[in-house]
Structure formats: C-alpha cells, structure tokens
Amino acid sequence: MSASPDSRNERVPFMQQLFDSPFLLLIAGLVVMFIFFTGWGLVEIFSLPPATLP
Incomplete structure (x- = not known):
C-alpha cells in the first residue's frame, strides 16, 4: 500500500x-x-614580467 517507488530498482x-x-x-x-x-x-608564472639581467 506504500506509494513510494521500489528502492531496489532506484539508481543511486x-x-x-x-x-x-x-x-x-x-x-x-x-x-x-x-x-x-x-x-x-x-597563471602566476606566465604573468611575471621578463627579468632584466645585470
């Protein structure tokens, strides 16, 4: 008499x-x-400006 669906056939x-x-x-x-x-x-590495070498 329960109106709920059968839990064995229900997919989790x-x-x-x-x-x-x-x-x-x-x-x-x-x-x-x-x-x-x-x-x-x-993103941080690619957004760094090129370093100037002395």
Whole structure:
C-alpha cells in the first residue's frame, strides 16, 4: 500500500555515492586542490614580467 517507488530498482546518484564514501571524497578533494593550485601557479608564472639581467 506504500506509494513510494521500489528502492531496489532506484539508481543511486553519483554525488550521493561520493558523499557516502570517505575515501572517494578525500581523493576528489585532493584532485580538485591539485588542479586549482597547479593552475594558479601556472597563471602566476606566465604573468611575471621578463627579468632584466645585470
């Protein structure tokens, strides 16, 4: 008599799987920070003016 859908046939969303697994969450956090800081560093390097040598 329940109106809710059958939970066995329902697919679990990706973000719920990510938040349910602490190791996947850790890996995702490390990957995001690695990409962010690497991108930030590359922007800083390419935005530096050329150095004048004495």
